[in-house]
Amino acid sequence: MTPSREPERRARDVLDPVHFDALAGGAGSERTLTGNEDAFVRRRLRPRVLRGPGTPDLSTHLPGARLAAPVVVAPTAFHRLAHRAGEVATGEGVAAAHGLLTVSMMATTAVEDIAETGAALWFQLYVQPDRAFTADVVARAEAAGCRAIVLTVDSPVRGRHVRDERHRFTDLPAGLVCENMRGRDGRLRDLVVDPDLGWDAVAWLRGTTSLPVLVKGVLHPADARLAVEHGVDGVVVSNHGGRQLDGALATLDALPAVVDAVAGRVPVLLDGGVRSGVDALVALALGADAVMVGRPVLWGLALSGADGVRAVLDDLADALAHAMALAGAHRPADLTPDLVVVP
Numbered sequence: 295m296t297p298s299r300e301p302e303r304r305a306r307d308v309l310d311p312v313h314f315d316a317l318a319g320g321a322g323s324e325r326t327l328t329g330n331e332d333a334f335v336r337r338r339l340r341p342r343v344l345r346g347p348g349t350p351d352l353s354t355h356l357p358g359a360r361l362a363a364p365v366v367v368a369p370t371a372f373h374r375l376a377h378r379a380g381e382v383a384t385g386e387g388v389a390a391a392h393g394l395l396t397v398s399m400m401a402t403t404a405v406e407d408i409a410e411t412g413a414a415l416w417f418q419l420y421v422q423p424d425r426a427f428t429a430d431v432v433a434r435a436e437a438a439g440c441r442a443i444v445l446t447v448d449s450p451v452r453g454r455h456v457r458d459e460r461h462r463f464t465d466l467p468a469g470l471v472c473e474n475m476r477g478r479d480g481r482l483r484d485l486v487v488d489p490d491l492g493w494d495a496v497a498w499l500r501g502t503t504s505l506p507v508l509v510k511g512v513l514h515p516a517d518a519r520l521a522v523e524h525g526v527d528g529v530v531v532s533n534h535g536g537r538q539l540d541g542a543l544a545t546l547d548a549l550p551a552v553v554d555a556v557a558g559r560v561p562v563l564l565d566g567g568v569r570s571g572v573d574a575l576v577a578l579a580l581g582a583d584a585v586m587v588g589r590p591v592l593w594g595l596a597l598s599g600a601d602g603v604r605a606v607l608d609d610l611a612d613a614l615a616h617a618m619a620l621a622g623a624h625r626p627a628d629l630t631p632d633l634v635v636v637p
């Protein structure tokens with residue numbers, strides 16, 4: 295049983311092959327990319343029975359957001375490579391699903407224009423060596439109504455995306471730019487991934503904004519502990535969808551130790567390889583408070599724009615509720631690690 299490759303295959307049929315690979319690909323041998331999905335496939339459920347009446351209630355509280363289901367759209371760059379309407383269509387789909395969209399700093403649409411869709415938003419940030427510019431970007435996100443900053447911490451250098459190297463894909467097509475990289479002067483900045491970044495960047499960010507701050511890209515429990523000690527409001531267990539350190543362990547395999555280290559002090563989210571309601575259930579049972587989904591949303595966007603995004607999110611929430619009912623769980627809190635086994 296492998297996850298359905300159908301949405302990805304259909305997206306491949308409609309997208310320019312170079313752009314498809316820019317979205318689908320991972321770093322190096324792509325063993326971490328595939329490993330994320332494989333980790334879910336290895337798990338089996340041990341459901342409870344005769345747990346009484348009641349349809350599942352999936353409502354979940356996260357920093358700045360009350361959600362009907364514990365599913366968040368992960369920050370992904372370049373939505374206009376997937377669909378001409380780009381992040382505006384994504385926002386419309388997320389709004390229709392009453393979901394939560396994490397806007398990428400490398401979005402091909404300005405955060406202000408995405409906010410117009412009415413979708414609940416978080417904003418993903420790469421702290422730049424130019425701290426004044428970084429503070430301006432954060433202020434823009436805050437003014438646009440974003441409810442939290444998601445600080446990506448797994449990218450001291452860029453991952454080596456082999457498919458992009460093969461295609462010599464280095465620049466966005468003419469007409470597409472990263473609109474959130476404009477400074478006050480209107481000039482576009484190049485992204486700098488900063489190998490000098492340390493935990494003081496979290497303290498700096500907390501001094502710059504009153505918004506909640508989550509760190510995204512934690513795999514080691516010692517880093518999870520440090521994150522909580524530095525006052526973050528949430529931790530996202532992520533290996534960047536296998537696009538940074540090739541060979542990094544699957545996020546699902548990293549999750550339990552991080553959950554132990556955080557010990558309930560802040561919410562823990564997980565992304566990477568979540569493709570079904572059952573996958574979401576497994577992550578919640580192993581201690582995640584919510585999951586993030588990246589590529590499936592891009593495939594929905596590529597195939598049907600806003601309607602496709604809405605369908606991906608609605609189907610995932612419905613499938614999670616259905617799987618919970620079959621497993622004898624009424625609320626996410628009923629999902630405990632004993633429900634999951636590796637046979």
Ligand SMILES: Cc1cc2nc3c(=O)[nH]c(=O)nc-3n(C[C@H](O)[C@H](O)[C@H](O)COP(=O)(O)O)c2cc1C
Nearest residue numbers: 317368369370371398446534535566567587588589
């Ligand atoms: C095309 C693409 C672009 C991405 N861009 C970003 C980004 O700008 N910032 C970031 O923090 N993560 C980025 N990510 C990583 C995602 O946030 C997320 O960690 C990953 O996609 C989750 O795995 P999944 O695609 O298997 O669901 C990107 C991922 C993809 C596939």
Ligand SMILES: O=C(O)C(=O)c1ccccc1
Nearest residue numbers: 371372400449485534537
């Ligand atoms: O491709 C990515 O995963 C990503 O995070 C990114 C980083 C810089 C520019 C574009 C995308």
